[in-house]
Structures are given as structure tokens and as C-alpha cells.
Amino acid sequence: MQAVPQTLGRRERNKQEKLDRITAAARELFTQYGVDEVTTQQVAEKADVGSGTLFLYAKTKAELLLLVHNVKYAEALNSGVAAAEQEEAVLDGIMAIIRPIIKCNRVQIENGRTYLKEIVFGDPSEPHHAEALALTIRTEAAIAEVLGRDEQLMARDPGKIARVISAIMFVSMSSSANSGLTDEQVGDEIRDQINVVLAAGS
Amino acid sequence: MQAVPQTLGRRERNKQEKLDRITAAARELFTQYGVDEVTTQQVAEKADVGSGTLFLYAKTKAELLLLVHNVKYAEALNSGVAAAEQEEAVLDGIMAIIRPIIKCNRVQIENGRTYLKEIVFGDPSEPHHAEALALTIRTEAAIAEVLGRDEQLMARDPGKIARVISAIMFVSMSSSANSGLTDEQVGDEIRDQINVVLAAGS
DNA sequence: CCTCAGAATTGAGCTTACTCAGTTATATAG
DNA sequence: CTATATAACTGAGTAAGCTCAATTCTGAGG
Numbered sequence: 001m002q003a004v005p006q007t008l009g010r011r012e013r014n015k016q017e018k019l020d021r022i023t024a025a026a027r028e029l030f031t032q033y034g035v036d037e038v039t040t041q042q043v044a045e046k047a048d049v050g051s052g053t054l055f056l057y058a059k060t061k062a063e064l065l066l067l068v069h070n071v072k073y074a075e076a077l078n079s080g081v082a083a084a085e086q087e088e089a090v091l092d093g094i095m096a097i098i099r100p101i102i103k104c105n106r107v108q109i110e111n112g113r114t115y116l117k118e119i120v121f122g123d124p125s126e127p128h129h130a131e132a133l134a135l136t137i138r139t140e141a142a143i144a145e146v147l148g149r150d151e152q153l154m155a156r157d158p159g160k161i162a163r164v165i166s167a168i169m170f171v172s173m174s175s176s177a178n179s180g181l182t183d184e185q186v187g188d189e190i191r192d193q194i195n196v197v198l199a200a201g202s
Numbered sequence: 203m204q205a206v207p208q209t210l211g212r213r214e215r216n217k218q219e220k221l222d223r224i225t226a227a228a229r230e231l232f233t234q235y236g237v238d239e240v241t242t243q244q245v246a247e248k249a250d251v252g253s254g255t256l257f258l259y260a261k262t263k264a265e266l267l268l269l270v271h272n273v274k275y276a277e278a279l280n281s282g283v284a285a286a287e288q289e290e291a292v293l294d295g296i297m298a299i300i301r302p303i304i305k306c307n308r309v310q311i312e313n314g315r316t317y318l319k320e321i322v323f324g325d326p327s328e329p330h331h332a333e334a335l336a337l338t339i340r341t342e343a344a345i346a347e348v349l350g351r352d353e354q355l356m357a358r359d360p361g362k363i364a365r366v367i368s369a370i371m372f373v374s375m376s377s378s379a380n381s382g383l384t385d386e387q388v389g390d391e392i393r394d395q396i397n398v399v400l401a402a403g404s
Numbered sequence: 405c406c407t408c409a410g411a412a413t414t415g416a417g418c419t420t421a422c423t424c425a426g427t428t429a430t431a432t433a434g
Numbered sequence: 435c436t437a438t439a440t441a442a443c444t445g446a447g448t449a450a451g452c453t454c455a456a457t458t459c460t461g462a463g464g
Binding site: 113117120121122123124133156157160161163164166167168170171172174175176177192193196197199 | 315319322323324325326335358359362363365366368369370372373374376377378379394395398399401
């Protein structure tokens, strides 16, 4: 019997180190070449682990992408929420939240689309997927908060409206029809749709 | 040189027959077992064609599902549009359109979700995918028509609202979070969201 | 009927995500 | 320190979608 070591024991430390190496390897390769152009073998090699080990840390290749992309999405969301505080008008505030998210899902458009696909269609019981879902919930909450600043909208259901906006974002960012558009054009398309939802009473 | 034969020549007839056999085989196997549980080999065998031939008629397995499911979707849409004519209220009319679509995408939920996934993320240059897109456009048009019956809504932009409703439908029908719900529950979720979009002025 | 260009078909083979039986490393007990 | 249980790791192997070089079939021209 031994006291619990402050440094979590070698086993735990090794696991953490491996996860870090895998995450770094996947991030670099996916970002540079795109998830479809990278094989799991390549990620395993770069992370210096066996190919089987990779799948102990991410159950599928898609989960590996979630692991990597969640970080970027979280950053985008944070910056968007911060920017939204500076805005007066509701629509401007919402667009301030959305714009960084569009950007982050279109820098490497293939990865962004695969990420969004996985959020909706992937296995929600997987940990990285659960984290992604938590992020979309945070996004909706942030949007709902901005909606709630307006009395008229407060009287409607900000949570439900935020959900609708979330669906609008998802489809507009994912659709193959929009692959060729610029970030601004996608943003415009989203804004127009939000506008028709909000401008209801006018 | 010979006059164009009424019966399109043996070559064309053979191609048509093969496509029919492939479609029938895929429909039966996918419907009974679900697209993920069926291999392309099995479809090829059942259709009595070589495995390579299959991919001349549908470039990917997903395209094969589109080929099969488009027919069901078209039927659902037609029956929904017909039902919508009997409805007075706008929301009732829209739900009349949507309900058969929900049903058709959830009878075999795995196939329905894969179908929806392919519509958004698949290759739009493929013929069966193009047909699926045409169906979603027809769906939006049908919804827009019902919206246009109301003067207030007519003043807003029925086409754009229909697009928003389309996004709502897509996410609610696809989301893994809703896998366990009944058709009615999914319908309710969709109706609630549409309601908050339409009930704007009230 | 015979020839032949090219359309249509084919299935062996390739790629790659993922599995699993066997191996190695770690921590605890005596 | 040695033994043992068990957690962690590994890479050869499997499965399945898809490709493509070789083959067969079709129809027009002579």
C-alpha cells in the first residue's frame, strides 16, 4: 500500500502523454491536408503509437476530428460571445456570435463540413461527441441570451428561436450547394433567414 | 444505316433492365435489413450483375440509397401536398405536408437518416442526388405555397420562411438525439419550432 | 455474313478504417 | 525482490466500398 502519488503514477502520465501526442499529430495533419487526405496510419505514425492504440483514444476517425475541432470551435464561440457584448442591435449581436463559427468551419472547409456532419449523425455516447454537443448547446444559449435583450423577443421563446437559428446555421454551413460561397456570402444567407424569423412582427 | 428502332435496341433495353433489377434488389435489401447491414456485393448478387457493374449505375453506395429512397420521398411529398389542400389553417397545412415526410424518413430510421445526410453532404453532381435536391426544392415550394395563403405571411418572404422550415425539419429528423422519439414527438418538436417562427407578430 | 470500333460488363485487387489475440508494462501483495 | 493480476499496447488481419485492365457484347458498314 502506498499513498496516492501527487504525479498520478506513471501509467496515468503515459496515457495523458499519448493522448497529447495523438491530438497534436491529428491536428497538424488534418489542418494541413484535410481529414480525407490523411489516413489513421499516418496519424498513428506521427504520434508514435501503434495503429490499434489510436482507436483506444478515439473510437473512430471522425471522433478524432471532433477531438481536434472542438478546440477550434470553442475558441470561435468564446471570441464570438465576447464580440456580441459590444453590439447594440439584436441581429448584430447574433451575427457577432455566428461569424467566427462560420470562419472556423470554413478555413478548411472539408474538415468543417465533416465536423458538422458528425455532430448531427455521429454517436452521441462518445466522449468527444458529447463535448461537441455541449458546445452547440452553449452556442444556442449564447444566442438565446442576445435574443433575450429585446423585450418583444423575450416575450416569444428565445430558447426555441435560438434552436431554429442553430438549424439555419447548420444547414447553411454544411450544404454542398454552399461550398463555393465565401464566408461573407454564407453569413449573408444566414442573416437573411434569421431576419425573416425575427422581423416577424414588423 | 437503319431507322431508329421503336424498341430502343437491345443495348438500351438491357441497360434499363439492369437498372431495374439493381433498383429492385437494393430496395428490397435496404428496406428489410437497413443500408448499413447490406453490402454492395449482396445487392449485386441479388440483381445478378457483377459488383463492378453496380457502380456504373450508382457511383457510390449512398447514391444507391438515394435512388431507392427518392421514390418513397416523392410519394410522401405528393400525399402530403394533397392532404394540405384540405386544411384551413396555415400551420395545419404545413404539418400535413411534413407528417408523411417524417414517416417516410423514420419507417426505417437508419435509411432515413442516411438519406438526409447524403442530401446535405453528398455530391450534388450525381444524378440521383440532383433528383433528391429537386425533391427538397419541391417540398420548400409546397410549404411556401401554403404560407402564401395567409396575407400577413405573404407580406414576409414565404420562400425564405419555407427554407427555414426545411432546415428545422432536416435537423429534427436527423439528429441522433431524436432517434428514440416517436414520429409524433418529432412532429411536435418541428411544429413547436415552426410555431415560434410564424407566431411572430402575435 | 464478316469485321471491328467502342460501349458495357466483369471480378480480382486495392485501399483503408477498424478489430482482436497475443504481448508488454505497471502496480500491488507477500 | 518476486509473483501476479490487470491495464495498456500492438500490428497483422479482416471487411467492405470502390477501381480498372481485360473481356464480352452490340450494332453499323461493307
